[in-house]
Amino acid sequence: MANPAFHRPDMLGPQPAETTKLTAVSPVGVVAPHLRADGETGDRIFKFLMLLCGLAVLGVLALIVYELMLRSSLSWHAFGIKFFAGQDWDPVQEHFGALPFIYGTIVSSLLALLIAVPLSVGVAVFTTEMCPKMLRGPLSFFVELLAAIPSVVYGLWAIFVLVPLLSGYIQPFLARTLGWTGFFDGPPYGISMLAAGIILAIMIIPIISSITREVLMVVPQHQREAALALGATRWEMIRVGVLRNARAGIMGGIILGLGRALGETMAVTMVIGNTPQIVKSLFAPGHTMASVLANEFSEATGNVYLSALIEIGLALFLVTIVVNALARLLVWTVTGGQPSRANG
Amino acid sequence: MAETVNTPALHTVPPIALRRRLINHLMTGLAVLTVILVLAPLIAIFGYLLYRGIGSINWAFLTQTPRPVGEAGGGMANAIVGSAFILALASILGVPIGVGAGIYVAEYGRNRFGDIIRFTADVLNGVPSIVIGIVAYSIVVLYQKHFSALAGGVALAIMMIPTITRTTEDMLLLVPQALREAAYGLGIPRWRATLSITLRTATSGVITGIMLAFARVAGETAPLLFTAFGNQFWNLRANQPTAALPLQIFTYAISPYDEWHRQAWAGALVLIVLIVSAVAAVRYVVRRGTFGAA
Numbered sequence: 001m002a003n004p005a006f007h008r009p010d011m012l013g014p015q016p017a018e019t020t021k022l023t024a025v026s027p028v029g030v031v032a033p034h035l036r037a038d039g040e041t042g043d044r045i046f047k048f049l050m051l052l053c054g055l056a057v058l059g060v061l062a063l064i065v066y067e068l069m070l071r072s073s074l075s076w077h078a079f080g081i082k083f084f085a086g087q088d089w090d091p092v093q094e095h096f097g098a099l100p101f102i103y104g105t106i107v108s109s110l111l112a113l114l115i116a117v118p119l120s121v122g123v124a125v126f127t128t129e130m131c132p133k134m135l136r137g138p139l140s141f142f143v144e145l146l147a148a149i150p151s152v153v154y155g156l157w158a159i160f161v162l163v164p165l166l167s168g169y170i171q172p173f174l175a176r177t178l179g180w181t182g183f184f185d186g187p188p189y190g191i192s193m194l195a196a197g198i199i200l201a202i203m204i205i206p207i208i209s210s211i212t213r214e215v216l217m218v219v220p221q222h223q224r225e226a227a228l229a230l231g232a233t234r235w236e237m238i239r240v241g242v243l244r245n246a247r248a249g250i251m252g253g254i255i256l257g258l259g260r261a262l263g264e265t266m267a268v269t270m271v272i273g274n275t276p277q278i279v280k281s282l283f284a285p286g287h288t289m290a291s292v293l294a295n296e297f298s299e300a301t302g303n304v305y306l307s308a309l310i311e312i313g314l315a316l317f318l319v320t321i322v323v324n325a326l327a328r329l330l331v332w333t334v335t336g337g338q339p340s341r342a343n344g
Numbered sequence: 345m346a347e348t349v350n351t352p353a354l355h356t357v358p359p360i361a362l363r364r365r366l367i368n369h370l371m372t373g374l375a376v377l378t379v380i381l382v383l384a385p386l387i388a389i390f391g392y393l394l395y396r397g398i399g400s401i402n403w404a405f406l407t408q409t410p411r412p413v414g415e416a417g418g419g420m421a422n423a424i425v426g427s428a429f430i431l432a433l434a435s436i437l438g439v440p441i442g443v444g445a446g447i448y449v450a451e452y453g454r455n456r457f458g459d460i461i462r463f464t465a466d467v468l469n470g471v472p473s474i475v476i477g478i479v480a481y482s483i484v485v486l487y488q489k490h491f492s493a494l495a496g497g498v499a500l501a502i503m504m505i506p507t508i509t510r511t512t513e514d515m516l517l518l519v520p521q522a523l524r525e526a527a528y529g530l531g532i533p534r535w536r537a538t539l540s541i542t543l544r545t546a547t548s549g550v551i552t553g554i555m556l557a558f559a560r561v562a563g564e565t566a567p568l569l570f571t572a573f574g575n576q577f578w579n580l581r582a583n584q585p586t587a588a589l590p591l592q593i594f595t596y597a598i599s600p601y602d603e604w605h606r607q608a609w610a611g612a613l614v615l616i617v618l619i620v621s622a623v624a625a626v627r628y629v630v631r632r633g634t635f636g637a638a
Binding site for chain 2: 039049051056057058063064122123125139142149150153157205209233235259263290298325327
């Protein structure tokens with residue numbers, strides 16, 4: 001866990017416990033001779049079955065693409081590319097435009113990144129570079145615990161704790177101090193784009209911070225030693241020796257967090273207010289691509305309505321695919337092809 | 345630390361050294377502040393959850409089905425069982441495929457094709473759960489013509505597969521090559537060696553991966569909204585709409601009734617306890633297990 005080399009398949013060292021496993025398993029060898037005759041056929045069948053499972057992974061992705069494209073074609077033919085520029089969302093007149101949802105998704109996710117990135121990187125730097133070794137394990141455990149909380153529980157907490165806190169204290173304060181910017185304008189209801197951004201930030205912190213931690217840990221120790229030997233203070237060592245070397249990987253973690261924020265549904269739906277509009281103020285309610293699906297999909301009447309919703313789903317899917325692929329490539333280049341277990 | 349070393353050089357250029365030391369302390373302070381800011385919501389969430397949840401949990405909550413609006417009492421027993429049912433369906437569908445794909449990429453996939461599967465699994469991991477819900481809706485619900493536990497199970501299975509594939513692969517790769525070679529040397533066919541020796545050696549790690557995937561989908565709500573759909577009554581038929589704990593929490597949380605809010609907190613506490621105990625159990629097993637790489 002702590003040692004990144006441990007993940008690497010090319011660095012397998014002998015481990016004491018394995019010998020006991022070996023003796024436990026060895027009776028199989030005794031049974032083997034009578035299986036030897038059909039070993040080749042067995043091998044072929046086994047490899048084929050496992051290949052099927054591997055193909056199933058590819059198949060699932062293909063199925064997602066196929067189904068989304070098939071079911072959204074009606075809307076695509078009706079509205080074309082203008083679907084993504086239209087601002088009307090009128091199920092009665094069957095006139096659909098996705099822009100308010102796209103706007104809501106982008107604004108809430110960017111807001112979340114704005115809050116989450118400095119905090120996550122700070123936590124990762126603290127756990128890898130500053131805190132006593134003893135605290136390292138528990139600290140990363142607690143941060144990862146944030147990732148284990150289901151989205152709906154975040155939403156529940158946000159409705160009953162975060163939203164009252166926002167409307168009672170934080171929003172009036174922001175309106176007084178930063179109201180002139182226009183971003184913090186209007187009645188402080190709590191339920192708002194701001195609430196969605198904050199809850200999203202809390203949810204993506206564990207992803208960004210755990211990837212950043214992984215990336216910081218693969219920075220060679222001699223980089224740190226070299227910086228210290230030149231007389232750098234600890235912060236200068238972190239800035240020059242560590243963060244600068246880990247830039248690409250941290251960027252990957254941030255983009256992975258963005259991918260999660262874009263697709264996050266339940267918690268956002270519960271606090272964003274679900275109003276399709278484009279307003280500058282973060283105090284106003286909004287709607288995201290994911291939240292409109294959660295709200296309207298099961299009640300959608302009419303084929304065009306359903307198809308328009310699925311087209312939003314397709315767009316969301318394509319955006320997250322691109323964002324995730326980009327993030328994976330960045331993280332892969334740094335950690336050498338090892339997967340991160342922090343996508344939960 | 346370097347900044348506390350008292351060299352003559354420091355005395356000759358005091359302003360610069362002082363600035364550097366101040367920045368160093370400032371940054372350390374900021375890092376500590378970020379830790380506090382990150383842990384604060386965690387503590388707030390768990391604290392509030394315990395405070396509201398424990399007060400709301402009672403025997404009726406765990407054993408009864410929901411009552412109509414306005415009537416006090418009732419519980420989420422059907423949702424707890426329904427969740428277990430949907431998760432069982434998801435595991436039956438998802439675990440064999442996930443483990444199989446993991447075996448394929450670890451044992452046969454050290455090539456371009458394996459890389460494609462690996463990358464696909466990683467990308468699949470990032471697909472929003474609500475999109476998976478749409479897909480399960482269009483491949484199951486549209487054919488059955490109604491919402492069902494099976495559709496929910498399919499959605500969750502799709503979410504489990506990539507996680508299980510990747511962890512299974514990791515765990516199998518940790519098994520030393522010498523062990524496989526020893527098995528071949530004894531004349532054991534490759535398939536048998538893979539199942540009885542490689543996979544068996546990595547069992548605890550593979551199970552860890554399965555548990556993590558399980559814990560991850562156990563709290564999922566979005567893919568169940570229009571697949572399992574929810575149900576006020578008991579149901580254990582795979583082709584009927586079924587209640588699920590996260591769905592029930594969602595419905596109750598956004599309702600205007602205090603009694604339902606109370607039950608939503610109780611439900612959330614039950615859900616969290618189930619998930620966190622699964623994650624903690626996994627960490628415990630991994631620490632003690634042969635291959636501690638999760």
